[in-house]
Amino acid sequence: MIEFSLWDIVRNLLLAARWTVVLAAVAFAGGAMLGLGVLMMRTARAAWPRRVAWAYIELFQGTPLLMQLFLAFFGLALAGMDVPAWLAAGTALVLWSAAFLAEIWRGCVDAIPRGQWEASSSLAMSYAQQMRHVILPQALRIAVAPTVGFAVQIVKSTALTSIIGFTELSKASTIITNATFNPFTVYAVAALIYFVLCWPLSRASRKLERKLHAAHRA
Amino acid sequence: MAYRFDFLSVADYAPVLLKGLAVTVELIAVGAVVGVAIGIACSWASTQGPRWTRPPVAAYVELIRNTPFLIQLFFIFFGLPSIGVRMGEMQAACLAMAVNLGAYSTEIIRAGIDATPRGQYEAGLSLAMSRIQVFRHVVLRPALARIWPALSSQIVIVMLGSAVCSQIAAEDLSFAANFIQSRNFRPFEVYIVTTLIYLLLAIALRQILRSAGRRIFGGSAR
Numbered sequence A: 001m002i003e004f005s006l007w008d009i010v011r012n013l014l015l016a017a018r019w020t021v022v023l024a025a026v027a028f029a030g031g032a033m034l035g036l037g038v039l040m041m042r043t044a045r046a047a048w049p050r051r052v053a054w055a056y057i058e059l060f061q062g063t064p065l066l067m068q069l070f071l072a073f074f075g076l077a078l079a080g081m082d083v084p085a086w087l088a089a090g091t092a093l094v095l096w097s098a099a100f101l102a103e104i105w106r107g108c109v110d111a112i113p114r115g116q117w118e119a120s121s122s123l124a125m126s127y128a129q130q131m132r133h134v135i136l137p138q139a140l141r142i143a144v145a146p147t148v149g150f151a152v153q154i155v156k157s158t159a160l161t162s163i164i165g166f167t168e169l170s171k172a173s174t175i176i177t178n179a180t181f182n183p184f185t186v187y188a189v190a191a192l193i194y195f196v197l198c199w200p201l202s203r204a205s206r207k208l209e210r211k212l213h214a215a216h217r218a
Numbered sequence B: 001m002a003y004r005f006d007f008l009s010v011a012d013y014a015p016v017l018l019k020g021l022a023v024t025v026e027l028i029a030v031g032a033v034v035g036v037a038i039g040i041a042c043s044w045a046s047t048q049g050p051r052w053t054r055p056p057v058a059a060y061v062e063l064i065r066n067t068p069f070l071i072q073l074f075f076i077f078f079g080l081p082s083i084g085v086r087m088g089e090m091q092a093a094c095l096a097m098a099v100n101l102g103a104y105s106t107e108i109i110r111a112g113i114d115a116t117p118r119g120q121y122e123a124g125l126s127l128a129m130s131r132i133q134v135f136r137h138v139v140l141r142p143a144l145a146r147i148w149p150a151l152s153s154q155i156v157i158v159m160l161g162s163a164v165c166s167q168i169a170a171e172d173l174s175f176a177a178n179f180i181q182s183r184n185f186r187p188f189e190v191y192i193v194t195t196l197i198y199l200l201l202a203i204a205l206r207q208i209l210r211s212a213g214r215r216i217f218g219g220s221a222r
Helices: A004-042 A047-061 A063-078 A085-110 A114-122 A127-164 A169-180 A183-217 B012-047 B051-065 B069-083 B089-114 B118-126 B131-168 B172-182 B185-222
Strands: none
Touching: A004 A047, A004 A085, A004 A127, A004 A169, A004 A183, A047 A085, A063 A085, A063 A127, A063 B131, A063 B172, A085 A127, A114 A127, A114 A183, A127 A169, A127 A183, A127 B069, A127 B131, A169 A183, A169 B069, A183 B051, A183 B069, B012 B051, B012 B089, B012 B131, B012 B172, B012 B185, B051 B089, B069 B089, B069 B131, B069 B185, B089 B131, B118 B131, B131 B172, B172 B185
């Protein structure tokens, strides 16, 4: 039997952690783009885009991500595609994070005083112009801290993609456990790697939040 | 060839889904009660408890909040037996949920406690209440009322996260879904139905928590 040293375990987990980072980055970037679209609909003037966006957010926030992953995995297959795990994982995570980011950002847009909307519409700006030049630049400032905070959630959520067979940090942990029969060490190291990925983000989020509040108090 | 949906093949397995639903409800009930209790204890320790309790509480909160629930679950179920702590899948699932919710609710409840005006402590102490009594009667109740909405949505998030417990063979709703699709080979239909059940459960849980908040805290809960 091959003996596995602690270094073997750590090295292989670190190699797998690359895919956790890549997937999280994809989910964040894709989710941000789609989320911006959902946000526009959620804050639109007409009623129907608002309703559609509300239903979208409610659906993705009110159901387990695991189920969304399964549905993406089997649903895409029904559409006649040959679905590799990374595609299903990426799709589900993008859709999921878009819903959460849209809802977070809506809170930020709502926090902009009414007068800003009224002032800009009195300048004959269209909705898109108002958003681009008046509302979003201000909302962005408030949005930074919670958005960074949500990035932590995304990194943690990538762990679920191991269940549909995407080989990232969690899946690698299970595989290595099956080879080494040492779940205690392997999962502890995996948790540590996740912690190292997430903790700086958590801290940054908290610092940014405090900084923003200081600006508000002044 | 177009795919024909067949939801009837799921209907045959309704009893299995109901059993799974019952287990999910059990998980979240135990997880929520124990988790919030941990949250109250830890937020007390980190705001008014002895100074030495603060670093361990902070470490616990940070560690849990910055690692995935799945890994916590696997560590408890697969990792702990190797140091002699053995438990069944239901105990492990309940423990993981309680520990997870405990960390988040510590943060949430502490925010509520921090918002308590200084004068209220002083008023309580001047009425010859002990520090524990002040915490219980003066600080905790309004703090919980203040953060009840945030706590409720965290409980819903943990409930949705409990779907992962099927991975250690706790026979919850998602376990039932996996079981059924392995029998009727209709994964898409099964997961659609299960997802909708989760959605309804989330909506129901939110309503229950809202009316519970209103009952417990009266008009002070928003």
